Amino acid sequence: xxxxxxxxxxxxxxxxxxxxxxxxxxxxxxxxxxxxxxxxxxxxxxxxxxxxxxxxxxxxxxxxxxxxxxxxxxxxxxxxxxxxxxxxxxxxxxxxxxxxxxxxxxxxxxxxxxxxxxxxxxxxxxxxxxxxxxxxxxxxxxxxxxxxxxx
Amino acid sequence: xxxxxxxxxxxxxxxxxxxxxxxxxxxxxxxxxxxxxxxxxxxxxxxxxxxxxxxxxxxxxxxxxxxxxxxxxxxxxxxxxxxxxxxxxxxxxxxxxxxxxxxxxxxxxxxxxxxxxxxxxxxxxxxxxxxxxxxxxxxxxxxxxxxxxxxxxxxxxxxxxxxxxxxxxxxxxxxxxxxxxxx
Numbered sequence: 045x046x047x048x049x050x051x052x053x054x055x056x057x058x059x060x061x062x063x064x065x066x067x068x069x070x071x072x073x074x075x076x077x078x079x080x081x082x083x084x085x086x087x088x089x090x091x092x093x094x095x096x097x098x099x100x101x102x103x104x105x106x107x108x109x110x111x112x113x114x115x116x117x118x119x120x121x122x123x124x125x126x127x128x129x130x131x132x133x134x135x136x137x138x139x140x141x142x143x144x145x146x147x148x149x150x151x152x153x154x155x156x157x158x159x160x161x162x163x164x165x166x167x168x169x170x171x172x173x174x175x176x177x178x179x180x181x182x183x184x185x186x187x188x189x190x191x192x193x194x195x
Numbered sequence: 196x197x198x199x200x201x202x203x204x205x206x207x208x209x210x211x212x213x214x215x216x217x218x219x220x221x222x223x224x225x226x227x228x229x230x231x232x233x234x235x236x237x238x239x240x241x242x243x244x245x246x247x248x249x250x251x252x253x254x255x256x257x258x259x260x261x262x263x264x265x266x267x268x269x270x271x272x273x274x275x276x277x278x279x280x281x282x283x284x285x286x287x288x289x290x291x292x293x294x295x296x297x298x299x300x301x302x303x304x305x306x307x308x309x310x311x312x313x314x315x316x317x318x319x320x321x322x323x324x325x326x327x328x329x330x331x332x333x334x335x336x337x338x339x340x341x342x343x344x345x346x347x348x349x350x351x352x353x354x355x356x357x358x359x360x361x362x363x364x365x366x367x368x369x370x371x372x373x374x375x376x377x378x
Binding site for chain 2: 088090098101105108126131133
């Protein structure tokens, strides 16, 4: 019984929101539709792609994407179609353009800034350590003090 | 140079504080999605009337031929906030003397007819969008939504959610501002 349960557990497939009646007969198109809908944000449940959302609008959009693909649209055209209606907000991967420069560049800029700061601190520490040895003047005084003790 | 570096942490804290203050702003809703259709012509669509309701159907040409500001309200009988905003929307349209059009979203004809019978029908025209396709053309994310349309059929403003309380205040303010441009 336990073994059967384990077996069933491993056989379990992840639950998809895509319903059987939505799936296209053409597996190549279906594959493209799945890839696109994984990149499109559901406008109702905003942190979920429409591919895994059960919202009504998400289902409508999934069907619409498949319809456009069957009609011969390229992936880019399908994205364009969605962006024209819902804005770039629906793209999980926003395009690289002036209004999104901060979004794309900021992480790398901050990383570079941090790396620069670390490098500066480390190199400064090194020069400070190198300067730690006694100067000639100090060496002479040490010698004097030590020899004083001998007297 | 040293001295400037001493002030760096303070500057960073001040900057972050500014960002947080902006984030706490009253009325800022990070979940709200700006409409992609603002300042664009209303999408092409043609919807028939709801069976059993005397109000005529609704198409893009109805908006294009307008000579004044108008409202387009997306509603459904199954949507509770629509019921809440209905009397307020009705009064707004009457008081402002502004044409109000309805987009009946994914609704059964008899349910919509009963709803309008019960609550009153303030709409000049109503399009029956059973499939929700026209809703997608309008970029509708959920019902209710209310659009302000310019003479000639350009979309000027969208209020997502019911026009009650703050939503109504925003819509009224937008209308008042737009009245200056479109007297």
